Amino acid sequence: MRILVTGGAGFIGSNFVHHVLKERPEARVCVLDKLTYAGNRASLEGLDPERFDLVVGDICDEPLVDRLVAASDAVVHFAAESHNDNSLTDPSPFIRTNIVGTAVILEAVRRHGVRLHHVSTDEVYGDLELDDPTRFTTDTPYRPSSPYSASKASSDHLVRAWVRSFGVEATISNCSNNYGPFQHVEKFIPRQITNLLDGEIAKLYGTGENVRDWIHTEDHSSAVLAILERGQSGRTYLIGADGEKSNREVLQLILELMGREPDSFEHVADRPGHDLRYAIDPSLLREELGWRPRYTDFREGLAATIRWYEENEAWWRPMKDATEAKYREVGQ
Numbered sequence: 001m002r003i004l005v006t007g008g009a010g011f012i013g014s015n016f017v018h019h020v021l022k023e024r025p026e027a028r029v030c031v032l033d034k035l036t037y038a039g040n041r042a043s044l045e046g047l048d049p050e051r052f053d054l055v056v057g058d059i060c061d062e063p064l065v066d067r068l069v070a071a072s073d074a075v076v077h078f079a080a081e082s083h084n085d086n087s088l089t090d091p092s093p094f095i096r097t098n099i100v101g102t103a104v105i106l107e108a109v110r111r112h113g114v115r116l117h118h119v120s121t122d123e124v125y126g127d128l129e130l131d132d133p134t135r136f137t138t139d140t141p142y143r144p145s146s147p148y149s150a151s152k153a154s155s156d157h158l159v160r161a162w163v164r165s166f167g168v169e170a171t172i173s174n175c176s177n178n179y180g181p182f183q184h185v186e187k188f189i190p191r192q193i194t195n196l197l198d199g200e201i202a203k204l205y206g207t208g209e210n211v212r213d214w215i216h217t218e219d220h221s222s223a224v225l226a227i228l229e230r231g232q233s234g235r236t237y238l239i240g241a242d243g244e245k246s247n248r249e250v251l252q253l254i255l256e257l258m259g260r261e262p263d264s265f266e267h268v269a270d271r272p273g274h275d276l277r278y279a280i281d282p283s284l285l286r287e288e289l290g291w292r293p294r295y296t297d298f299r300e301g302l303a304a305t306i307r308w309y310e311e312n313e314a315w316w317r318p319m320k321d322a323t324e325a326k327y328r329e330v331g332q
């Protein structure tokens, strides 16, 4: 199988590329990635050049996408602008890449009859109250809050319209918050770890009571592969690993694992429109496809992630100063 992976030089896309090449010895992968500030060739090092190729380009480039899709058996679409905070400073790249780029991919898979898996987020469902006993299901109405989540919601709607109107063969997954190695230092967990490694203080938005539902990126990759191979076209699968934790809990675990005092962090300005709680009900994925997460011990997964950042400073150092400079401008 020849798989085109968009956004394969990003955090989750690169994990998926390594995962698929390891788990499916017959697979070949072509990555299409623009290498924005979030893309990194170094995340794809060590792959067999006989089975792997990186094309540096934009998913909005129609002739390029057409050519690459025509040469593929399936497309797994990860490419996106992915950071909520950036979407609050400048939404325009989110509209272009996440909405227009997805439409370009849909038109190409339609022309060439190629199977698509579209990677999306639980944030399309908005947020839940802290004491709400329910979790997100595929029946939860869309209610996105930020320009990022609204652009991802738009892309999901486009995929469903192309399935229904044009018979495109596509699946969608909406996953909860990922953690693990190779995540950009703008995101919550790597930002705190690298701040502490730099002798800087950890930063908690607002009260820190906001809850995220954490899943290891390896588990996200295994779920996407299961859906790609065995999911039913037209279906949406929610991916989650029962990992609900408040930001304060996660931060205090990082502080403990890194040998710091539990109160050695500061509260900084809250994110405007900050979603309170995400929680995924992954029953369909478990029941229909028999998928199970492997990284069920969050403490252990977090400790391994901390070790990875300790041992791989060369990977994250080049992006750290520019990231913190952007946060300083908005008081975070």
Ligand code: NAD
Pocket (backbone or CB within 6 Å): 006, 007, 008, 009, 010, 011, 012, 013, 032, 033, 034, 035, 036, 037, 038, 039, 040, 057, 058, 059, 060, 077, 078, 079, 080, 081, 082, 083, 097, 101, 119, 120, 121, 122, 152, 174, 175, 176, 177, 178, 179, 184
């Ligand atoms: P990331 O920001 O780490 O990586 C995004 C990648 O897309 C980068 O390599 C970037 O260079 C590339 N890209 C951006 N614009 C492009 C364009 N116009 N053309 C080609 N390539 C482009 O993001 P991530 O965290 O790995 O997220 C990957 C996908 O998973 C996204 O679609 C995101 O919405 C979704 N998702 C992420 C999470 C999470 O916790 N990070 C959770 C659920 C869903």
Ligand code: TDX
Pocket (backbone or CB within 6 Å): 082, 083, 084, 085, 120, 121, 122, 123, 176, 177, 178, 186, 187, 188, 189, 191, 203, 204, 205, 206, 210, 211, 212, 247, 271
């Ligand atoms: O320094 C920080 N301090 C802090 O308290 C940062 C960077 C974040 N936070 C909070 C905000 C969120 O409540 O931590 C939580 C997680 O923040 P992010 O890492 O920015 O993730 P989030 O906004 O939840 O979105 C993530 O999960 C869903 C991904 O970035 C999205 O791409 C995905 O769709």
